[in-house]
Amino acid sequence: MATASETSVVPTHNESATKWWTRFLDPSERTLAVLLLAPAALLLALIIVYPVCRLVWTSFQNLSLTSGVPAEFAGLENYRLMLDDPVFWETTWNTVLITLITVPGALFVGLAMALMANLPFKTKWPVRLSLLIPWALPLSFAGLIFAWFFHSEYGVVNDVLRRLGFEGVIWFNSANWAFAAICLTIIWKTSSFMALIILAGLQTIPRSLYEAAEVDGAGRMRQFFEITLPLLKPAIVVALIFRTITALQTFDIPFTMTRGGPGTSTATLAMYIHQNTVDFLDLGYGSALAVVMFALSMCVTAVYLRMIRAKG
Numbered sequence: 001m002a003t004a005s006e007t008s009v010v011p012t013h014n015e016s017a018t019k020w021w022t023r024f025l026d027p028s029e030r031t032l033a034v035l036l037l038a039p040a041a042l043l044l045a046l047i048i049v050y051p052v053c054r055l056v057w058t059s060f061q062n063l064s065l066t067s068g069v070p071a072e073f074a075g076l077e078n079y080r081l082m083l084d085d086p087v088f089w090e091t092t093w094n095t096v097l098i099t100l101i102t103v104p105g106a107l108f109v110g111l112a113m114a115l116m117a118n119l120p121f122k123t124k125w126p127v128r129l130s131l132l133i134p135w136a137l138p139l140s141f142a143g144l145i146f147a148w149f150f151h152s153e154y155g156v157v158n159d160v161l162r163r164l165g166f167e168g169v170i171w172f173n174s175a176n177w178a179f180a181a182i183c184l185t186i187i188w189k190t191s192s193f194m195a196l197i198i199l200a201g202l203q204t205i206p207r208s209l210y211e212a213a214e215v216d217g218a219g220r221m222r223q224f225f226e227i228t229l230p231l232l233k234p235a236i237v238v239a240l241i242f243r244t245i246t247a248l249q250t251f252d253i254p255f256t257m258t259r260g261g262p263g264t265s266t267a268t269l270a271m272y273i274h275q276n277t278v279d280f281l282d283l284g285y286g287s288a289l290a291v292v293m294f295a296l297s298m299c300v301t302a303v304y305l306r307m308i309r310a311k312g
Contacts, residue, residue, distance in 0.1 A: 052294065059288040065281035078288035088289065090264055091272040095293075098183060098254075098268065099247040105187040106243060107236070110194025117195065118202045131199070134192040143256030146185040147172075150257075175265035178258050182266055185253050190246070194239045201235025202228070234308075241304045245297050269293050 062074040082088050117127045134142070149156045150171040158168035171177045205228065213223050251270035254260060260267030269289065277286030 055287050055294070056291055058283055059291045061284045061287075063282075063284040063287075065283065071284075074284065078285050081285065082288055082292070087264055087267075087272060088269075091267045091269045092292075094179075094265070094267060095248060095250060095269040097179075098186065098250050099244060101183045102186040102190065103240065103243050103247050105183070106190040106194050107240065109187060109191035110239070111198055111236075113191060113195035114198035114202060117199050128199070131192045131195050134189055135196065137189070139189065139252035140256045142185065142189045143253040146181065146188075146253075147257045150181045172258055173262060175262055178262065178266050182254050182257055185257065186247070186250065189253065190243055194243060197235055197239040197242075198232060201232045205231050237304060237308055241301060244300050244304070248293065248297050248300065 059078055060073060060075060061071045062069075062077065063071040113131060117124070117131060121127060137145075148154075150158075152158060152168060152170040152172070155171075157171075161168055169177055171181045209227050210223055213227060218226070249270050250268045251274065254266050254268055255271055255274075258266045260271050270293065273286050273289045273293065276282045276289060280286075
Protein backbone atom coordinates (compact mmCIF):
# COMPACT_ATOMS: atom_id res chain seq x y z
CA MET A 1 0.00 0.00 0.00
CA ALA A 2 1.46 3.32 -1.00
CA THR A 3 1.91 6.01 1.64
CA ALA A 4 1.30 9.69 0.93
CA SER A 5 4.22 11.92 1.70
CA GLU A 6 3.69 15.33 3.18
CA THR A 7 5.30 18.15 1.25
CA SER A 8 5.84 21.71 2.47
CA VAL A 9 5.31 24.60 0.14
CA VAL A 10 8.14 27.10 0.39
CA PRO A 11 6.90 30.65 -0.33
CA THR A 12 8.65 32.46 -3.10
CA HIS A 13 10.36 35.82 -2.66
CA ASN A 14 7.43 37.66 -4.26
CA GLU A 15 4.91 35.91 -2.00
CA SER A 16 6.96 36.80 1.13
CA ALA A 17 7.21 40.43 0.06
CA THR A 18 3.48 40.59 -0.65
CA LYS A 19 2.69 39.02 2.71
CA TRP A 20 4.97 41.49 4.53
CA TRP A 21 3.45 44.45 2.66
CA THR A 22 -0.07 43.26 3.49
CA ARG A 23 0.87 42.94 7.17
CA PHE A 24 2.32 46.45 7.08
CA LEU A 25 -0.83 47.94 5.51
CA ASP A 26 -3.15 46.04 7.87
CA PRO A 27 -1.09 45.61 11.09
CA SER A 28 -2.23 43.82 14.19
CA GLU A 29 -3.05 45.77 17.34
CA ARG A 30 0.36 44.95 18.83
CA THR A 31 2.24 46.03 15.70
CA LEU A 32 0.16 49.20 15.46
CA ALA A 33 0.89 50.03 19.11
CA VAL A 34 4.64 49.59 18.52
CA LEU A 35 4.55 51.81 15.43
CA LEU A 36 2.63 54.56 17.22
CA LEU A 37 4.74 54.47 20.38
CA ALA A 38 8.12 54.27 18.63
CA PRO A 39 8.46 58.05 17.95
CA ALA A 40 7.53 58.90 21.55
CA ALA A 41 9.94 56.27 22.88
CA LEU A 42 12.72 57.61 20.67
CA LEU A 43 12.03 61.17 21.84
CA LEU A 44 12.07 60.10 25.50
CA ALA A 45 15.33 58.27 24.94
CA LEU A 46 16.90 61.39 23.45
CA ILE A 47 15.73 63.89 26.08
CA ILE A 48 15.65 61.69 29.22
CA VAL A 49 17.54 58.40 28.96
CA TYR A 50 20.67 59.75 27.27
CA PRO A 51 21.08 62.80 29.58
CA VAL A 52 20.57 60.63 32.68
CA CYS A 53 23.12 58.07 31.46
CA ARG A 54 25.54 60.89 30.62
CA LEU A 55 25.00 62.40 34.07
CA VAL A 56 25.74 59.10 35.80
CA TRP A 57 28.88 58.61 33.72
CA THR A 58 30.13 62.14 34.50
CA SER A 59 29.59 61.50 38.22
CA PHE A 60 32.26 58.80 38.05
CA GLN A 61 34.81 61.22 36.57
CA ASN A 62 37.13 63.82 38.01
CA LEU A 63 36.09 66.71 35.77
CA SER A 64 36.74 70.30 36.78
CA LEU A 65 36.84 73.00 34.10
CA THR A 66 38.99 75.27 36.27
CA SER A 67 41.82 72.77 36.75
CA GLY A 68 42.78 72.53 33.08
CA VAL A 69 43.27 68.77 33.53
CA PRO A 70 41.38 66.48 31.15
CA ALA A 71 38.63 64.31 32.59
CA GLU A 72 39.74 61.04 34.15
CA PHE A 73 37.82 58.14 35.60
CA ALA A 74 37.61 58.46 39.40
CA GLY A 75 35.22 55.66 40.30
CA LEU A 76 33.29 56.35 43.48
CA GLU A 77 35.63 59.15 44.59
CA ASN A 78 32.98 61.88 44.17
CA TYR A 79 30.50 59.90 46.24
CA ARG A 80 33.11 59.31 48.94
CA LEU A 81 33.79 63.04 49.09
CA MET A 82 30.06 63.60 49.37
CA LEU A 83 29.84 61.48 52.52
CA ASP A 84 32.50 63.69 54.19
CA ASP A 85 30.94 66.96 52.99
CA PRO A 86 29.00 68.72 55.79
CA VAL A 87 27.41 71.17 53.33
CA PHE A 88 25.94 68.25 51.39
CA TRP A 89 24.29 66.85 54.51
CA GLU A 90 23.00 70.28 55.56
CA THR A 91 21.52 71.11 52.15
CA THR A 92 20.00 67.64 51.88
CA TRP A 93 18.41 68.02 55.31
CA ASN A 94 17.08 71.46 54.35
CA THR A 95 15.58 69.97 51.19
CA VAL A 96 13.91 67.12 53.08
CA LEU A 97 12.62 69.53 55.73
CA ILE A 98 11.16 71.87 53.11
CA THR A 99 9.44 68.85 51.54
CA LEU A 100 8.03 67.62 54.85
CA ILE A 101 6.66 71.09 55.71
CA THR A 102 5.46 72.48 52.40
CA VAL A 103 3.89 69.38 50.81
CA PRO A 104 1.33 68.75 53.61
CA GLY A 105 0.86 72.51 54.02
CA ALA A 106 0.14 72.98 50.32
CA LEU A 107 -2.19 69.96 50.39
CA PHE A 108 -4.33 71.28 53.25
CA VAL A 109 -4.48 74.82 51.85
CA GLY A 110 -5.13 73.53 48.33
CA LEU A 111 -7.90 71.23 49.55
CA ALA A 112 -9.61 74.13 51.31
CA MET A 113 -9.27 76.33 48.22
CA ALA A 114 -10.65 73.60 45.96
CA LEU A 115 -13.67 73.03 48.22
CA MET A 116 -14.38 76.77 48.20
CA ALA A 117 -14.03 76.98 44.42
CA ASN A 118 -16.42 74.04 44.05
CA LEU A 119 -19.23 75.80 45.91
CA PRO A 120 -22.31 76.62 43.78
CA PHE A 121 -21.45 80.25 42.97
CA LYS A 122 -23.47 81.94 40.27
CA THR A 123 -20.28 83.34 38.78
CA LYS A 124 -17.45 80.85 39.27
CA TRP A 125 -14.78 82.23 36.95
CA PRO A 126 -13.39 84.93 39.34
CA VAL A 127 -12.91 82.31 42.07
CA ARG A 128 -11.22 79.84 39.75
CA LEU A 129 -9.13 82.59 38.18
CA SER A 130 -7.77 83.37 41.65
CA LEU A 131 -6.47 79.79 41.79
CA LEU A 132 -4.57 80.26 38.54
CA ILE A 133 -2.75 83.47 39.46
CA PRO A 134 -0.30 82.05 42.07
CA TRP A 135 0.35 78.99 39.91
CA ALA A 136 0.98 81.11 36.80
CA LEU A 137 3.54 83.38 38.49
CA PRO A 138 7.18 82.44 37.81
CA LEU A 139 8.91 80.97 40.84
CA SER A 140 11.68 83.57 40.87
CA PHE A 141 9.12 86.38 40.62
CA ALA A 142 7.18 84.95 43.59
CA GLY A 143 10.44 84.76 45.55
CA LEU A 144 11.23 88.41 44.85
CA ILE A 145 7.71 89.49 45.84
CA PHE A 146 7.85 87.68 49.17
CA ALA A 147 11.41 88.87 49.81
CA TRP A 148 9.93 92.36 49.72
CA PHE A 149 6.97 91.27 51.90
CA PHE A 150 9.33 89.96 54.61
CA HIS A 151 11.82 92.85 54.43
CA SER A 152 12.70 93.99 57.94
CA GLU A 153 12.31 97.75 57.29
CA TYR A 154 9.66 98.36 54.63
CA GLY A 155 8.10 94.92 54.28
CA VAL A 156 4.34 94.43 54.45
CA VAL A 157 4.54 91.68 57.09
CA ASN A 158 6.47 93.77 59.60
CA ASP A 159 4.22 96.77 58.92
CA VAL A 160 1.16 94.68 59.79
CA LEU A 161 2.88 93.35 62.93
CA ARG A 162 3.71 96.86 64.11
CA ARG A 163 0.17 98.08 63.49
CA LEU A 164 -1.08 95.18 65.63
CA GLY A 165 1.27 96.18 68.45
CA PHE A 166 3.97 93.56 67.89
CA GLU A 167 7.66 94.10 67.30
CA GLY A 168 8.97 93.63 63.78
CA VAL A 169 11.14 90.63 62.96
CA ILE A 170 14.43 90.69 61.07
CA TRP A 171 13.43 87.70 58.98
CA PHE A 172 16.55 87.04 56.95
CA ASN A 173 19.12 87.45 59.75
CA SER A 174 17.85 84.38 61.61
CA ALA A 175 18.07 80.88 60.18
CA ASN A 176 14.74 79.82 61.69
CA TRP A 177 12.80 82.91 60.62
CA ALA A 178 14.31 82.83 57.12
CA PHE A 179 13.40 79.16 56.79
CA ALA A 180 9.85 79.89 57.95
CA ALA A 181 9.50 82.71 55.41
CA ILE A 182 10.67 80.42 52.61
CA CYS A 183 8.23 77.67 53.62
CA LEU A 184 5.30 80.11 53.78
CA THR A 185 6.17 81.41 50.33
CA ILE A 186 6.40 77.92 48.85
CA ILE A 187 3.07 76.92 50.40
CA TRP A 188 1.38 80.02 48.95
CA LYS A 189 2.90 79.38 45.52
CA THR A 190 2.19 75.64 45.29
CA SER A 191 -1.18 75.37 47.05
CA SER A 192 -2.93 76.66 43.92
CA PHE A 193 -1.42 73.79 41.91
CA MET A 194 -2.79 71.30 44.44
CA ALA A 195 -6.15 73.08 44.39
CA LEU A 196 -6.46 72.83 40.62
CA ILE A 197 -5.83 69.07 40.60
CA ILE A 198 -8.17 68.48 43.55
CA LEU A 199 -10.84 70.69 41.95
CA ALA A 200 -10.66 68.53 38.82
CA GLY A 201 -11.20 65.50 41.05
CA LEU A 202 -14.19 67.14 42.72
CA GLN A 203 -15.82 67.69 39.33
CA THR A 204 -15.85 63.93 38.73
CA ILE A 205 -17.86 63.09 41.88
CA PRO A 206 -21.53 62.52 40.95
CA ARG A 207 -23.97 64.88 42.62
CA SER A 208 -26.37 61.98 43.10
CA LEU A 209 -24.14 60.55 45.84
CA TYR A 210 -24.59 63.68 47.95
CA GLU A 211 -28.33 63.72 47.30
CA ALA A 212 -28.61 60.12 48.45
CA ALA A 213 -26.54 60.90 51.55
CA GLU A 214 -28.80 63.84 52.40
CA VAL A 215 -31.84 61.57 52.11
CA ASP A 216 -30.16 59.16 54.56
CA GLY A 217 -29.62 62.04 56.98
CA ALA A 218 -25.83 62.42 56.58
CA GLY A 219 -24.46 65.85 57.51
CA ARG A 220 -21.83 67.88 55.70
CA MET A 221 -18.90 66.50 57.71
CA ARG A 222 -20.02 62.91 57.24
CA GLN A 223 -20.46 63.49 53.51
CA PHE A 224 -16.95 64.92 53.32
CA PHE A 225 -15.25 62.01 55.12
CA GLU A 226 -17.34 59.21 53.57
CA ILE A 227 -17.88 60.49 50.04
CA THR A 228 -15.63 63.40 49.10
CA LEU A 229 -12.35 62.34 50.68
CA PRO A 230 -12.39 58.66 49.56
CA LEU A 231 -13.25 59.58 45.97
CA LEU A 232 -10.57 62.30 45.97
CA LYS A 233 -7.76 59.93 46.90
CA PRO A 234 -6.58 59.32 43.29
CA ALA A 235 -6.41 63.06 42.58
CA ILE A 236 -4.69 63.72 45.91
CA VAL A 237 -2.05 61.04 45.24
CA VAL A 238 -1.30 62.48 41.80
CA ALA A 239 -0.98 65.97 43.29
CA LEU A 240 1.33 64.64 46.03
CA ILE A 241 3.60 62.91 43.52
CA PHE A 242 4.12 66.04 41.42
CA ARG A 243 4.40 68.35 44.43
CA THR A 244 6.87 66.12 46.29
CA ILE A 245 9.17 65.80 43.27
CA THR A 246 9.19 69.56 42.71
CA ALA A 247 9.75 70.13 46.46
CA LEU A 248 12.86 67.93 46.36
CA GLN A 249 14.12 70.09 43.49
CA THR A 250 13.41 73.43 45.22
CA PHE A 251 15.75 76.14 43.93
CA ASP A 252 14.17 79.38 42.72
CA ILE A 253 12.36 80.68 45.81
CA PRO A 254 15.19 80.14 48.37
CA PHE A 255 17.73 81.43 45.84
CA THR A 256 15.87 84.68 45.18
CA MET A 257 14.84 85.24 48.81
CA THR A 258 17.99 84.41 50.82
CA ARG A 259 20.68 83.09 48.44
CA GLY A 260 20.90 80.22 50.93
CA GLY A 261 21.74 82.44 53.88
CA PRO A 262 22.41 83.17 56.60
CA GLY A 263 25.37 80.94 55.85
CA THR A 264 23.97 77.78 54.28
CA SER A 265 21.03 77.45 56.68
CA THR A 266 18.41 77.83 53.92
CA ALA A 267 20.39 76.38 51.00
CA THR A 268 18.86 73.38 49.24
CA LEU A 269 20.47 70.47 47.42
CA ALA A 270 19.54 72.00 44.04
CA MET A 271 21.29 75.23 45.05
CA TYR A 272 24.40 73.30 46.08
CA ILE A 273 24.39 71.51 42.71
CA HIS A 274 24.11 74.89 40.98
CA GLN A 275 27.00 76.26 43.04
CA ASN A 276 29.32 73.36 42.18
CA THR A 277 28.49 73.13 38.49
CA VAL A 278 27.95 76.80 37.54
CA ASP A 279 30.04 78.75 40.08
CA PHE A 280 32.88 76.28 40.77
CA LEU A 281 32.67 74.46 37.37
CA ASP A 282 33.23 71.13 39.16
CA LEU A 283 31.12 69.01 36.84
CA GLY A 284 32.15 65.67 38.33
CA TYR A 285 31.11 66.45 41.90
CA GLY A 286 28.07 68.41 40.76
CA SER A 287 26.93 65.45 38.65
CA ALA A 288 27.29 63.13 41.65
CA LEU A 289 25.09 65.47 43.69
CA ALA A 290 22.55 65.53 40.86
CA VAL A 291 22.51 61.72 40.74
CA VAL A 292 21.68 61.64 44.46
CA MET A 293 18.81 64.09 43.98
CA PHE A 294 17.54 62.07 41.00
CA ALA A 295 17.67 58.84 43.03
CA LEU A 296 15.85 60.53 45.91
CA SER A 297 13.08 61.69 43.55
CA MET A 298 12.75 58.20 42.06
CA CYS A 299 12.55 56.61 45.51
CA VAL A 300 9.75 58.96 46.57
CA THR A 301 7.87 58.29 43.32
CA ALA A 302 8.26 54.53 43.82
CA VAL A 303 6.79 54.81 47.33
CA TYR A 304 3.75 56.70 46.03
CA LEU A 305 3.23 54.22 43.19
CA ARG A 306 3.51 51.33 45.62
CA MET A 307 0.83 52.97 47.76
CA ILE A 308 -1.44 53.32 44.73
CA ARG A 309 -0.92 49.66 43.77
CA ALA A 310 -1.59 48.51 47.32
CA LYS A 311 -4.84 50.49 47.50
CA GLY A 312 -5.84 49.22 44.07
